[in-house]
Structures are given as structure tokens and as C-alpha cells.
Amino acid sequence: MYPDLSYFFHDLFGTQTENWLAVFKTFGVFLAFAFLASAFVLYKELRRKEKEGIFSPQHIISIYSKEGVIKESLFNGLLIGFVCFKIPYVMDNFSLFTANPASLVFNLKGNILTGLLGGIALAAFNYYKGMQSPELNVRKEIKVFPSSKISDITVVTAISGIFGARLFSIFENMGAFLKDPIGQLFSGSGLTVYGGLIVGFIAGYWYVRKLGMNGKQAMDACAPAIVMGQLVGRMGCQFSGDGDWGIVNTAPKPSWFALPDWAWVYDYPRNVLQRGQKMTDCVGEYCNHLVPGVFPTPIYEVTGYAITFAILWFLRKRIKTAGVLFFIFMIFSGIVRFFVEDLRVNDTYEFMGMDWSFSKYIAVGIIVVGLAGATWLWQKGKEATVPTNL
Numbered sequence: 258m259y260p261d262l263s264y265f266f267h268d269l270f271g272t273q274t275e276n277w278l279a280v281f282k283t284f285g286v287f288l289a290f291a292f293l294a295s296a297f298v299l300y301k302e303l304r305r306k307e308k309e310g311i312f313s314p315q316h317i318i319s320i321y322s323k324e325g326v327i328k329e330s331l332f333n334g335l336l337i338g339f340v341c342f343k344i345p346y347v348m349d350n351f352s353l354f355t356a357n358p359a360s361l362v363f364n365l366k367g368n369i370l371t372g373l374l375g376g377i378a379l380a381a382f383n384y385y386k387g388m389q390s391p392e393l394n395v396r397k398e399i400k401v402f403p404s405s406k407i408s409d410i411t412v413v414t415a416i417s418g419i420f421g422a423r424l425f426s427i428f429e430n431m432g433a434f435l436k437d438p439i440g441q442l443f444s445g446s447g448l449t450v451y452g453g454l455i456v457g458f459i460a461g462y463w464y465v466r467k468l469g470m471n472g473k474q475a476m477d478a479c480a481p482a483i484v485m486g487q488l489v490g491r492m493g494c495q496f497s498g499d500g501d502w503g504i505v506n507t508a509p510k511p512s513w514f515a516l517p518d519w520a521w522v523y524d525y526p527r528n529v530l531q532r533g534q535k536m537t538d539c540v541g542e543y544c545n546h547l548v549p550g551v552f553p554t555p556i557y558e559v560t561g562y563a564i565t566f567a568i569l570w571f572l573r574k575r576i577k578t579a580g581v582l583f584f585i586f587m588i589f590s591g592i593v594r595f596f597v598e599d600l601r602v603n604d605t606y607e608f609m610g611m612d613w614s615f616s617k618y619i620a621v622g623i624i625v626v627g628l629a630g631a632t633w634l635w636q637k638g639k640e641a642t643v644p645t646n647l
Contacts, residue, residue: 287493338376421456
């Protein structure tokens with residue numbers, strides 16, 4: 258396992274662990290890759306739908322005014338000011354920063370002088386350049402294609418998705434949150450997929466509708482993109498050993514299990530949570546592994562999401578009724594999580610005679626909604642193609 262990139266480069270090149278590369282936490286790196294991969298797939302789908310005439314550009318009148326220059330200068334000044342406020346504090350506490358970057362970034366400690374100087378200097382420079390721009394007060398009519406807003410869509414869904422994932426994770430682990438609210442709130446691990454999916458979808462849907470896109474067509478474009486993000490994100494769980502593993506597995510590997518032995522039972526050496534027993538001949542701070550081994554559930558989810566992505570990618574041009582592809586995604590995504598939840602370590606809640614985890618109840622709800630939505634839209638699509646006698 259690689260808690261951060263210093264351990265990855267140590268295995269690859271023999272470099273020292275806990276160096277400056279320790280700032281880059283493996284889970285965070287894969288989370289960034291997940292958003293990039295999701296954005297790439299979404300961009301490809303939006304471009305395809307634009308070429309097919311499904312999505313049309315918006316015609317927007319743009320005026321680069323003095324008010325716009327002021328707003329841009331203030332925003333950039335605040336952003337850079339915050340960075341300059343934090344840099345001296347981070348440099349003085351670099352060892353703490355490499356161990357837990359979020360805890361240093363999201364506190365109120367820093368250098369006020371450097372923050373003010375950096376923010377004011379950048380805001381003043383931005384204002385000067387803006388007021389000198391030949392584009393100032395020039396009226397333009399521009400075409401804005403949905404694919405050109407992919408960065409904005411990604412930012413909106415990423416921020417809301419991470420917030421939702423942390424929120425749902427707190428619901429699943431309320432005891433740990435009550436013991437350490439700040440630490441749990443800004444923890445880089447322990448993100449609940451469904452929380453990110455639900456909240457990110459709501460925010461993303463609101464934003465694409467604001468852009469004038471057809472909601473159901475946008476949902477279909479998002480379906481394979483979301484699955485790709487889930488797939489890459491779960492790879493981050495596996496490579497970092499963030500605790501998203503399964504229950505203890507002492508059973509012998511059955512003959513029908515075609516994957517390697519480590520996919521049946523795994524001990525998560527050097528896991529980021531430092532759970533389990535100490536390893537011998539281990540270099541670095543993270544030297545724990547699980548004894549006995551557990552089901553490596555992230556591998557099963559990655560496999561399930563890869564199959565789901567392949568199915569959606571195959572169907573995306575073949576299903577003509579808008580919205581159906583997204584509901585098919587819900588069905589398969591829910592099925593994957595439903596079966597994996599039986600092997601995962603989670604608190605369970607009794608409801609109507611069932612003792613399931615929070616995510617398993619949500620998985621059932623998502624499957625039901627997916628089946629109902631796909632059936633309803635499919636039936637509507639069939640009725641729309643039936644000729645009527647006038």
C-alpha cells in the first residue's frame with residue numbers, strides 16, 4: 258500500500274520515505290484522477306451529442322466591464338491572499354503538513370502580513386491589467402457549447418460531491434464524528450460513494466439545466482462519466498488502504514474464483530490507517546498490516562464498475578429514449594454496491610426485519626428508482642412511436 262507518493266517512489270526507485278512527496282496523499286491523488294477521468298468521458302459524450310445536434314450552443318452577450326474587473330480582482334486577491342497567508346505557516350510546520358495537509362490548511366493559523374501583502378498586490382495588478390485591456394467595455398456575442406463548460410461542471414460536481422461524501426460518511430460513523438468533529442470533517446479518507454453521487458448529481462443537474470441543456474440528455478451523458486469516476490476513486494481506496502476493506506476472510510479460495518489469491522484475501526500492508534499488526538523489515542512510519550487478512554472489497558467494486566462502464570458505453574448510441582441510459586446506470590451501480598456491502602465493514606441498522614448498512618438500504622432504493630425510471634421512460638418512448646389514426 259502507498260499512504261502517499263513517497264512510499265510509491267520508495268518502492269519504485271528506493272528513495273527515502275516521508276520526504277516532500279509525502280504531501281501528496283495517494284487517496285487524494287486518485288480522487289483528482291477520478292474527477293479528471295470523469296470529466297474526460299463527459300467531454301467526449303457532450304461533444305458527440307453536439308455533433309449529432311442534440312445539444313445546441315447558447316448565444317450570450319458578453320461585456321468585459323469595470324464591475325467585472327473589480328469582481329475578478331477581488332476574487333483573485335482573496336485566493337492568492339489565502340495562499341500567502343498559509344505558506345509561511347506550512348513551511349514552519351512542514352512535517353505536520355505532510356502528515357495531514359487538511360488539518361493545517363483548514364485552520365485559522367497563518368501569517369496575516371504575507372496574506373495581506375500577497376492579496377493586495379495581486380488584486381492591484383489584476384485591476385491594472387484589466388483596466389488597460391482593449392476588451393474593456395467591448396460588446397460581444399459568443400456561442401457557448403456545453404462541452405466548453407466542462408471545467409465548470411467538474412468543479413461544481415466535485416465540490417458538492419466531496420461535501421456529500423463526507424456528510425454521508427459522518428452519518429455512517431457518527432460515533433467517530435462526535436469524538437473528533439473537526440478531524441472527521443476534514444479527513445481525506447472515509448468518503449461515502451453514495452453521498453458524493455447523490456449530492457453531486459443534484460448540484461450537477463441544477464447547473465446543466467442552468468446552462469440550458471436538456472436534463473435527460475445530460476443525465477445520459479453523465480452516466481458513463483460517473484461510473485468512470487467511481488472506478489478510479491475505488492482504485493485510490495485500494496492503493497492507499499484507507500479502511501474501505503471488507504470483513505475478515507479466513508475461508509480457502511474456492512475453485513471458481515478466477516482472480517489471483519490477493520483478490521480473495523489481502524492484508525493491506527502499510528495501510529494509511531495504520532491498522533493491524535506491525536510488520537518486520539519495514540521502512541517508514543506506516544508499517545502495519547491486517548492479520549488475519551480481509552476481503553479486498555475495493556477490487557470487487559472496481560471490477561463491477563468496469564463492467565458497468567463497458568455496458569453503458571456499448572448502449573449509449575443504441576438507446577434512443579433520453580434518460581433511460583442513466584436509469585440503467587442506477588440499476589447496475591446499485592447492484593454492485595448491494596452485493597459488495599455484505600462483505601464490507603460498516604455499522605448496520607435494523608429496519609423492517611432487515612439488518613443492513615446505510616449504503617445497502619440506499620443501494621436498494623437506487624435499484625428500485627432505476628427500474629421504475631427506465632420502465633416508465635421506455636414505455637413513454639414506445640408510445641410516442643406508435644402511429645395514431647386521426
